[in-house]
Structures are given as C-alpha cells and as structure tokens.
Amino acid sequence: MKKRSQKRLMLIGFFVSIVVSTSIAFQNCGGSFPLTSSGLDSEEDFFGYPYKSAPDFYASMNLFRQEEAANNLSEFKFMAAAAPTWGETSIQWEVKIQTEDGNTVCPTQSGTLSPGTSSIEFDCVSLLLAPKIIVQMTLSSSGRTQVFEQSYR
Amino acid sequence: MIVLVALSLLLAPASLLAQPSLSVENLYDQKSRTPGVLIPFRLKSDTPGVSLLSASALPDNSVDCRAMRDPFLADMFLLKCKSESSVQLHIRFSYDGRLHTLNFGPVSVKSPDGLVLIPDDLSGGGDDPLALAGRQLFGTYCVSCHSSPQQMSGRTSTQIKDAVNTKGEMAFLKSILNSDDYTKLEVYLRNP
Numbered sequence: 111m112k113k114r115s116q117k118r119l120m121l122i123g124f125f126v127s128i129v130v131s132t133s134i135a136f137q138n139c140g141g142s143f144p145l146t147s148s149g150l151d152s153e154e155d156f157f158g159y160p161y162k163s164a165p166d167f168y169a170s171m172n173l174f175r176q177e178e179a180a181n182n183l184s185e186f187k188f189m190a191a192a193a194p195t196w197g198e199t200s201i202q203w204e205v206k207i208q209t210e211d212g213n214t215v216c217p218t219q220s221g222t223l224s225p226g227t228s229s230i231e232f233d234c235v236s237l238l239l240a241p242k243i244i245v246q247m248t249l250s251s252s253g254r255t256q257v258f259e260q261s262y263r
Numbered sequence: 264m265i266v267l268v269a270l271s272l273l274l275a276p277a278s279l280l281a282q283p284s285l286s287v288e289n290l291y292d293q294k295s296r297t298p299g300v301l302i303p304f305r306l307k308s309d310t311p312g313v314s315l316l317s318a319s320a321l322p323d324n325s326v327d328c329r330a331m332r333d334p335f336l337a338d339m340f341l342l343k344c345k346s347e348s349s350v351q352l353h354i355r356f357s358y359d360g361r362l363h364t365l366n367f368g369p370v371s372v373k374s375p376d377g378l379v380l381i382p383d384d385l386s387g388g389g390d391d392p393l394a395l396a397g398r399q400l401f402g403t404y405c406v407s408c409h410s411s412p413q414q415m416s417g418r419t420s421t422q423i424k425d426a427v428n429t430k431g432e433m434a435f436l437k438s439i440l441n442s443d444d445y446t447k448l449e450v451y452l453r454n455p
Contacts, residue, residue: 164335174378191295
C-alpha cells in the first residue's frame with residue numbers, strides 16, 4: 111500500500127517536473143504563431159510607404175526653414191537621409207534643385223556618405239524665386255542608382 | 264523529486280533552450296531620425312532560420328509612433344513617429360518553428376532645432392487660392408506639431424477653432440488666426 115502511494119507520488123512528481131521544465135524552455139514563446147506579415151493595408155495612410163518594389167536605398171528628403179524666416183522658399187535648409195538596403199557601403203549622392211523649366215535654384219550639390227552615416231544637409235539661398243521648385247536626389251553605389259524627386263510650392 | 268526535475272531538464276532537447284544570435288541595426292544615424300521620416304532597421308542574425316514577423320512601437324503602435332515590417336525586404340522594418348518621441352520597439356520573429364520576441368530601444372526621434380518643416384507639393388490642396396493660402400498657414404503655424412497634414416485631413420474650421428480655444432499648446436494661435444484663416448485651413452485640409 112505504502113509502495114503504491116510512493117509510486118503514485120513519484121509519477122506525479124515526474125509529470126510536474128516535465129511541466130516545469132517545458133515552461134522554462136518556452137518562457138520566451140507566445141501562445142499564437144501568426145505567420146502572416148504586418149501588411150500595409152490598414153497602416154498605409156500613417157506610413158506613406160513610398161516604394162513600389164524592393165528599394166536599393168531607403169531615403170527621405172525634407173526642406174526646412176528657420177522659424178522666423180518667410181515661408182516662400184527663398185531660403186531653406188535641405189536635409190535628407192539615405193542608406194543602402196543591402197549592406198554597409200558608401201553612397202555617392204547628388205542633389206539638384208531646379209524650377210519646372212530646368213533653371214537652377216541652388217547650385218547642384220554632391221558628396222559621399224561613408225558607411226554608418228546617413229545624413230545629407232546643406233543650405234540654399236534661392237537664386238530666383240519660382241512658384242514651384244523640384245528637388246531631385248540621385249543615390250548611387252555598387253552599380254545601383256535610384257532617383258528621388260519631390261516638388262514644393 | 265529533485266533528481267527527476269534535473270533529469271527532465273537534461274533530457275529536454277537543446278534546441279528548445281537555444282536562442283539565436285541576433286542584433287538590430289539602425290540604418291539611419293541620430294540626425295536622420297526626425298518626425299515624419301520612415302526610419303529603417305535591420306534584424307541581423309548569423310543563425311539560419313530566423314524570420315522577422317512583425318515590429319511595433321511600444322505601447323502597441325501608439326497614435327504618434329508606429330512600426331511595420333518592410334513588405335519587400337524580409338529582414339527590414341520601419342519606424343515612423345509623427346512627433347518627437349523616445350520609443351521602444353517590440354520585434355517578433357520566428358525561429359525553429361516557434362515565435363520569439365525581442366525588445367529594442369529606446370530610439371530617440373527628434374526634430375532639428377529651430378527649424379520648421381516645409382510641406383512638399385504632394386501635400387496637395389490643388390490650385391485653389393484658398394487651399395494654397397491654407398497650406399501656407401499650415402506650413403507656418405501647424406506643421407511643427409502636426410508634421411503630416413494628411414493626418415489632419417477633413418478637419419473643419421470649427422474643429423480647428425475649438426482646438427485652438429481648448430488646447431493649451433495651441434492657445435497662441437487665438438491672437439493670430441482670424442475666421443478667414445480657419446476657412447483657408449479647412450479648404451486645404453479637405454484634400455491635403
């Protein structure tokens with residue numbers, strides 16, 4: 111009788127130990143396993159994801175003006191971020207700022223981003239006041255080239 | 264009992280306890296991490312079989328900051344914040360047939376000092392003079408806090424005026440904007 115209850119106790123102990131060890135092993139695992147990606151559908155408006163296919167470069171461009179400056183594109187700071195998507199490598203960049211007719215608003219700027227850096231910035235004092243300007247940034251590296259364009263009024 | 268626990272731990276397959284070697288690489292330097300910018304990250308792993316499932320900004324993709332997996336690049340995810348924030352990222356990945364999670368951060372998102380964002384032409388508004396004037400107003404007084412005019416789309420002049428009258432941080436606009444200005448902002452925000 112005593113032996114039987116001892117055996118039962120051992121059996122229970124064994125199962126308890128299995129449960130404990132399994133829960134330790136899976137402590138970082140959640141309950142569900144949704145293999146679907148977080149798609150763009152509901153979030154599209156928030157993110158404004160701009161790429162139509164796998165990009166070679168991630169990039170964003172913005173123009174800023176001083177808080178106290180007039181809001182007429184006569185004087186602004188160009189700020190951009192760029193990074194290659196396939197690994198750490200340097201990027202050659204060129205930025206043209208022109209009117210719709212192709213007249214130069216600011217002298218074309220160019221340079222190289224070394225690996226680990228992503229910021230491009232320069233100041234522009236417009237050579238002419240146009241109602242609309244077009245900012246074009248070309249990124250090149252390892253034989254890949256991508257052009258980003260934005261316009262301002 | 265202790266012997267049994269130790270034994271079952273020993274018998275557990277090593278793969279159950281193994282964690283893949285992982286790191287998160289921020290592709291943009293601190294200067295580039297500004298509000299409104301899609302900030303890219305890479306989930307790097309030397310261990311084969313690691314697959315990025317999703318990323319979110321804690322707590323739970325808030326109104327101001329959200330993260331998403333890049334739909335084209337399997338190991339990349341992107342963070343976007345509408346305003347200055349310090350945010351934790353919650354990354355979910357699969358490895359060895361199971362779901363794992365990883366927290367990364369804080370990531371600091373900061374506006375350039377003393378500068379005001381100029382909205383680009385994609386911000387719309389068309390050629391309507393009222394919309395153009397509204398866009399100018401938005402660029403002057405609103406964009407420093409509301410970096411994306413699309414997020415404000417559909418706001419009426421009454422709603423904007425109410426916000427100016429009730430929200431402390433917008434109170435300075437009471438003495439600046441007149442009723443025409445509210446109309447211009449409304450017209451612009453119909454299709455920003």
